[in-house]
Amino acid sequence: MKNYKLVMYLRLGLLTLFAVLITIAGYLHIVKGGGKSPSIHALCPFGGLESLFQLFATGSFISKIFAGTMILFVITLVVSILFRRSFCGLICPFGAIQELVSKMGQKIFRKKFIIPSKIDKPLRYLKYIVLIVTVFYAWKTAGLWMSPYDPWSAYAHLPEGLESVWSESAVGLILLVVILIGSFLYDRFFCKYLCPMGALYGIIGKISPFKLVRNENICINCGKCNKVCPMNIDVQNSKEVKSAECINCQTCVLNCPKSGTLYSKVQKKSVKPLVAIALVMVVFWGSIFAFQKMGVYQLLPEQIKSGESITFDEVKGYMTITEAAKATKTKLEEFYKKFEIPETVPPETTMKSISKIVPDYELDKIKEKTKSSN
Ligand code: SF4
Ligand code: SF4
Structure with a gap:
């Protein structure tokens, strides 16, 4: 198997693995209770953003959010500063679910659908509105007000049964179905139009020294990069991909037939796709591991110590x-x-x-x- 295919499968394999692990954690939370396994809210960096105001104002977190969630949020911000929206392209479990569903759709329809640019362009701003509205109300209410409307939360509660999810978060469930159907037809539907964290990482990634560049002198203008890009970025006509939409999935680089035309670079050094993926993994998982070792990566409520009595x-x-x-x-x-x-x-x-x-x-x-x- 060619090297580039191995790297493509490695990326998808890692994404899928994280999605499976998070799904198991969500399932255990439901069957074993919130004292034994973290909730999906505690495991989502968005919870850290929602809790930020409360933390500064009172020194505490909003319900279901813990120190570990805040640390996770900060780590994803650092990943964005260093490697742009790599969290979306290489780690996010919801990204993985969208990609897997898209692959199924493309296998069935044998083609990739693309929303016409006139509709697509204004729709891309929707995620920034979602970011502002959700954060504003989370800070105002000092709570997870969005939970009943959150498709990710609806997904995590599916083990409770459809009836239960419907009664507690009908809007979240409807949105989940819309996102799955959207992803079946279009690549990264949620990332493009709705994800508030994707919007935030995109803005922050603008200051990153990590760039994706195209050597126009050797490019043969085959258009393959544009065809494979899940975010529909016009790579073929860019000298440097500056778009906040780029999720650093490396798909364009791995599919470019003219070696050395497309590459990532930091300062003046070019970075191979495998190295780019490895660097993101080391920074993300290495930080989590380090905070865990320090004993501060807490995602569960303080346990009542054995023998201690409470009122x-x-x-x-x-x-x-x-x-x-x-x-x-x-x-x-x-x-x-x-x-x-x-x-x-x-x-x-x-x-x-x-x-x-x-x-x-x-x-x-x-x-x-x-x-x-x-
Ligand atoms: S895939 Fe590579 S060679 Fe083809 S247009 Fe894109 S950058 Fe140029
Ligand atoms: S430009 Fe390349 S790295 Fe960025 S999202 Fe598109 S395919 Fe992925």
Whole structure:
């Protein structure tokens, strides 16, 4: 197999691997509870951006966001400063899902559809509006207000069943279906038009020293680069790709038939596609590993230490009923009575999930009651 094909498969393989790992984490969060596996919000750098104002104003994070999410957000910003929108092209799990769906569509239709430029160009600004609106309301409400409208959150909650996702985030589910259909027909549909983080990384990447250049003296104008670019950038007629849309996927470089025509460069040094991918991986995963070693990459709520007792008021939504009874030093039977939990609810249910089985169950109200009865 030719070297360039190996690198193309390597990139897609890495993207797919991250998507699988995140999907497993999301699944474990649902089946094991928020105290054992991080939520999809904690694992998404957008959560860090949403929590930024709250962090500066009060020194705390918004619900479901932890120090690790903030660190993840900062690492992705550093990746953008160094390597432009590489997070989108080489790491983002939602990018991987779009690419896999697009590949299926292209196999079935045997062609790549492209939205006419008159519609495509104005639509590309939509993601900047999404960025401004979502961040404004997240900072204003100091919460994950977007969660019911978030297609990524809807995807992560699919293991709960369609009915449950529909009842909690119908808009998010509809958007997820629209994005999947869009990706089936068009490359990187969500990245191009809707992703707020893609918009932010694109703007920040403008200051990056990492460039993609074309040597026009040896280019044979075959048009292959334009044809394969998932972001539909006019590489063939650019001396240097300056577009904030470029996700540094290296597809154009790897498909260019005239070796040495298209290449990435930092300062005056050219960087081979495999090296470019490896550098991004080292910076991204190396930073996460380093913060983990320092013990600050925290993505889960502080756990109640074994043997430590808490009051009823301190019962957390991520605890299972059994864990909460144990932590409050109450017999399980008594705890069910105290928290008005019907016997039909299994003890391994998390406190916040009781309302999914008993729709009118309101944990906060019951906690208030237990407070006043103490
Ligand atoms: S694929 Fe390479 S040779 Fe062909 S137009 Fe693009 S840069 Fe030029
Ligand atoms: S210009 Fe090249 S590196 Fe950038 S998105 Fe298009 S194919 Fe990928």
